[in-house]
Amino acid sequence: MFENMNEQQAREEILKQVAAYCDKYHNTKKEFKEGDRIPYASRVYDSEEMVNLVDSSLEFWLTAGRYTDEFEREFSKYLGVRFCSLVNSGSSANLIAFMALTSPLLGERQVKRGDEVITVAAGFPTTVTPVIQYGAVPVFVDVTIPQYNIDVTKLEEALSDKTKAVMIAHTLGNPFDLEAVKAFCDRHNLWLVEDNCDALGSVYEIDGSKKLTGTIGDIGTSSFYPPHHMTMGEGGAVYTNNPLLHRIVRSFRDWGRDCICPPGCDNFCGHRFDKQYGQLPLGYDHKYVYSHFGYNLKATDMQAAVGCAQLKKFPSFVEKRRHNFAYLKELLSDCADKLILPEAAAHSNPSWFGFLMTCKEGVDRTKVVNYIESHGVQTRMLFSGNLIKHPCFDDIRGTEAYRVVGGLEQTDRIMTSTFWVGVYPGMTDEKIEYMAKVIHEALEG
Ligand SMILES: Cc1ncc(COP(=O)(O)O)c(C=O)c1O
Structure with missing residues (x-):
């Protein structure tokens, strides 16, 4: 394969093939059908990452x-x-x-x-x-x-x-x-x-x-x-x-x-x-x-090589995250009687990682999340909820290894009533619309 090529030429040939491989087998866009899995996040990349x-x-x-x-x-x-x-x-x-x-x-x-x-x-x-x-x-x-x-x-x-x-x-x-x-x-x-x-x-x-x-x-x-x-x-x-x-x-x-x-x-x-x-x-x-x-x-x-290629695309990722977040918030604005919707901090323009929602009183998070998941939309909790309640604290709970100031009422509320869905840049408006529809249905059920 490398006959009559020097090392640089051979490398260029390999990288050309890698780019073609990535374009053909990795970047194929599938049409979205309702019920298809919508992950909360995923890698977004093209042949640049693979070539690097x-x-x-x-x-x-x-x-x-x-x-x-x-x-x-x-x-x-x-x-x-x-x-x-x-x-x-x-x-x-x-x-x-x-x-x-x-x-x-x-x-x-x-x-x-x-x-x-x-x-x-x-x-x-x-x-x-x-x-x-x-x-x-x-x-x-x-x-x-x-x-x-x-x-x-x-x-x-x-x-x-x-x-x-x-x-x-x-x-x-x-x-x-x-x-x-x-x-x-x-x-x-x-x-x-x-x-x-x-x-x-x-x-x-x-x-x-x-x-x-x-x-x-x-x-x-x-x-x-x-x-x-x-x-x-x-x-x-x-x-x-x-x-x-x-x-x-x-x-x-x-x-x-x-x-x-x-x-x-x-x-x-x-x-x-x-x-x-x-x-x-x-x-x-x-x-x-x-x-x-x-x-x-x-x-x-x-x-690092993959990171260098990702960094070039990064500003467009942030914009897409902001768009996805704003669109989902608009579509869910009529759910405010059942859900607390997320709000950006004062003086900020967030690069959203996800769309956090807290179920209001009378709304059962487990039921809501089960409905959403069973309709293909992946959900996440706010990580540990209340870290102190986890088994890793069993050995030190109640000791001087940590201190709690005041109550942790909102932390506990997050543990019992909060969940989130994704807004990652690979999401389309169609998927956001479907997520909003499923969330509406889950709240009605
Ligand atoms: C807030 C926060 N800090 C730290 C980490 C740890 O990052 P890593 O998974 O790369 O170790 C995570 C992971 O998702 C995170 O959400």
């Missing part, structure tokens, strides 16, 4: 390489932040973001075991997991409906002399009250970690300028797991404007090492053998000096 993936695999560099560099550069540019680190999942991104705050390099602001982190229980577990695993204390505050985000009127009550940080997600794309939370953090010298895993592309206006969520606090995190706003299969990112936090994030991601040489590159700084660290002998190889108890949470270059 194969291109990267032909290079066989495997670990972080040129596609990773490109992704980190382009993603930073998109977000308008100085530093971005690609990692292997959104949960890893949260782990690193939190662990970065435990670095001794932060002096007085280091989060120590027993220190408190304000968060919510109505969300995804791995926003909270690293806090518990490290031995810091999550302090749970209730949320509001229909924003499904932290109730900022409870923040001052949640504060103690041990509070060091606030770490919360922008729920399903709807930004939390960044103005109030940021002002609270600034007032009390607290770190703010924005779990932006479900909100990539959401815009929030603060201090007179429009910014993307994830870039307003000290650290932001993303997930690129398939249902999310863009995908690499598995993947995530940690971003910040703070050079010291960036250095610490890289250290935690890359085995805890002190050295900043990229993989496969030696003596980048020119001081590999001439410094003294910890109690090591003078001149000990800097490549093997560890300033943190770190991990290896890097992604592969194949994941």
